[in-house]
Amino acid sequence: MTGAGPSLRVIAVAVAIAIASAVSAPVFAAQPPHRVVSLNVCTDQLAMLIAGEGQLYSVSNLATDPTASVLADAAASYVVNHGLAEEIFLMSPDLIVAGTYTTRTTVDLLRRLGLRVEEFAPADSFEDIRTQIARMGEMLGQQEKAAALVSGMDAELARLRAQPASNRSIALYYTDGYTSGAGTLVDETVRAAGLRNIADRLGLAGTTKLPLELLALENPDLVFTSREQYGAPALAGQGYVHPAFKAVTAGKKAVNVPAKYTICGAPFTLEAVRIMREAARTVEEVR
Secondary structure, eight states: OTTTTHHHHHHHHHHHHHHHHOOOOOOOSSSOOOSEEOOOOHHHHHHHHOOTTTEEEEEEEGGGGGTTTHHHHHHHHEEEEEEEEHHHHOOOOOEEEEESSOOHHHHHHHHHOOOOOOOOOOOOSSSHHHHHHHHHHHHTTOOHHHHHHHHHHHHHHHHHHHHHHOEEEEEEEEGGGGEEETTSHHHHHHTTTTTTTHHHTTTOOOOEOHHHHHHHHHSSEEEEEOOOOOOOOOOOGGGSSSSSHHHHHSSSSSEEEOOOTTOOSGGGHHHHHHHHHHHHHHHHHHH
């Protein structure tokens, strides 16, 4: 019976495509959805924070990865999907939420099948986070819950911003030598932490490469990294063991902010602000 599974799924999808192509565009019910499936780690977490009891049915496999998801433990209570059109179709969802970078083949096929798919772009600011929380709340019929999340986030953000700014310089240096400049969520967290991003001085915007030579020449007070513990060494992290990098970070605090706090925009993004503020305070005490 198990061996016949994939064939039956392919048949089911093929039949559904034929039906979907023969009818007009679907009209979605005004009632809140009761069987929601998420295909993206960011929509996974927004949905987990906002959905009502039993409303969210499935989350992506990345939702259970503690290096990528803040809510990995909570994700274990949902059915896990791998973003395959046939598996999603057989779940009979009445709403699918995905990221704009979710596999286009899957998203397009699910829409051709007549299923409702709503996409969320990556959040590049705290304002984007507010908008996306409100939008998810509207889709799920959980507007009050979403409003409470935004209110709580804004109160904590205001508290963090009210603390004295250290104005220390910081370099954002990720694996493969990437950094974040103006127009990114991480850059906004730096500002909220009362720090100065060296990307501004270098004229860097968006997510782009930061040559190790420039990092060394700028000699920032702090260096933000996103090191994760993997089972084996990775070439992407070779910059962290380079003598020049070690020289730049010697005698100062290298701030390791787990990537899960900045991959997605959500209230837990504020944890990155807290970590950076604490690191700046520690530097002040040492000096």
